[in-house]
Amino acid sequence: MAEPLAAAKNDRPRFRSVADTATILGMSEVTLYRAIHAGQFPAIKVRGRFVIPARAIDEMEASALAYGLVDASNYALRPAG
Template identity: 50%
Template structure:
C-alpha cells in the first residue's frame, strides 16, 4: 500500500491506463541503482527519482 500512496501523492512516477498502474522501467532501474550504491535497501516512500535533464 505504501507504493500506492506515494503514487497517489505524485511522489513516484506512474502512468494509469484504465484501472492499471504502470511504473516506468527506468524508475525501477534508478531505484535499484540507488540501493546498490547505498549498500542497503531503498524505501519507496522516501525515494525520489532524479529529475530528467533538459
C-alpha cells in the first residue's frame, strides 16, 4: 500500500486559499493577488482560482527565522523539479 502524504499524516492542508494565506501573513487579499499576478508570490492557478502551497509558506517562515528578510518573489521564481 502507498505511503500516505505527509500532509495527511498530520491533518495539515497541502494548499491554502488566498484568503487564508492573506490572513496568515497579515495582509489584504488584494495585496496578495497583486503579488501573485506580478509573479512575486508562489501560487497554482486552476481555471481562474489560485491556491498557495502550504509548504511554500512553511519554507519562507523557516528561511526568515534562519536568515532574516525573505523575498517571496524568490520562491515564486524557482524552476520546477
